[in-house]
């Protein structure tokens with residue numbers, strides 16, 4: 205039997221609330237926001253509440269979880285094997301890995317299906333709202349350094365990635381994927397063992413996971429146990445069928461022939477408003493719109509906010525370091541002098557000139573929802 209995630213989460217939540225009480229913070233407010241929200245009927249899909257998207261780092265206890273089959277048993281001594289088109293096969297322990305130069309970087313991890321619930325018409329899959337994303341500081345070693353140590357054969361073109369989690373029955377395909385060698389050799393691609401300064405938790409892939417800044421979460425293999433250098437992409441459903449996006453615009457609801465689909469890589473530019481909350485209340489006077497924005501293609505150029513339904517736009521102030529696949533916090537303050545309905549809509553642009561679209565392109569699996577985020581609240 206697998207350890208039951210809900211029980212441990214309930215305990216974590218209790219400890220968290222006790223801690224808040226000791227700090228004199230309102231239990232009531234945090235009872236609403238301070239824990240993960242189970243997404244769908246399976247406990248391994250947990251969404252981060254929107255209110256946490258107002259800061260540069262998402263705390264690990266509320267960092268979303270997405271696992272197809274649930275975690276394998278915790279094994280901090282699990283070794284990583286590198287084989288295939290290499291001069292010498294390697295089997296690396298944690299101590300072996302820690303002999304390579306250590307790297308820490310801050311990067312967004314977002315599920316390609318984040319926002320799927322907002323697609324119209326609806327599409328099958330985990331019905332994520334906005335909570336399948338987070339940003340953490342990831343620490344580990346460069347995949348490039350490991351591959352260089354193993355020695356690449358000239359025909360090497362892809363790295364097949366496998367975790368230790370098993371499908372629930374033999375008829376369900378294994379969660380196996382691959383990345384092109386060029387991406388594997390990118391200095392930002394890490395085999396990570398720490399998240400936000402602590403050893404990875406089991407839910408997030410302990411002891412080792414891949415970190416692929418700028419690319420969607422399905423590349424960030426957890427419980428990493430095998431890297432195989434090969435000529436071809438990985439076999440199987442999760443590489444050859446799933447995680448594909450139309451290469452041409454699609455009429456909402458239309459079927460797309462497989463030949464017109466290609467594997468997704470970088471996350472399109474996006475911003476999201478954490479506060480004020482949709483349907484919330486505020487007093488007449490200063491209002492503040494806060495959120496996060498990022499692009500998987502280039503560092504952020506800027507975020508604009510409109511408080512008049514899109515007629516005029518104001519540049520928001522940005523916090524944090526710009527980077528590919530790294531989010532920055534944006535903030536816009538304004539005065540609301542009269543009672544009534546207030547609203548805000550945000551749109552981001554990256555340094556490649558990509559602009560967040562007003563409508564997200566519909567696609568059959570509901571990937572990469574990145575429409576302008578609009579909220580409205582009552583001022584009295």
Ligand SMILES: Nc1nc2c(c(=O)[nH]1)N[C@H]1C(S)=C(S)[C@@H](COP(=O)(O)O)O[C@H]1N2
Nearest residue numbers: 268269270271272315367408421424425426
């Ligand atoms: N081994 C393994 N790795 C995996 C998955 C999985 O099911 N098994 N899910 C992937 C998907 S689809 C996402 S979005 C991210 C989620 O990472 P997190 O649970 O740490 O947030 O892990 C990826 N890595």
Ligand SMILES: [Mo]
Nearest residue numbers: 315316421422
């Ligand atoms: Mo995902």
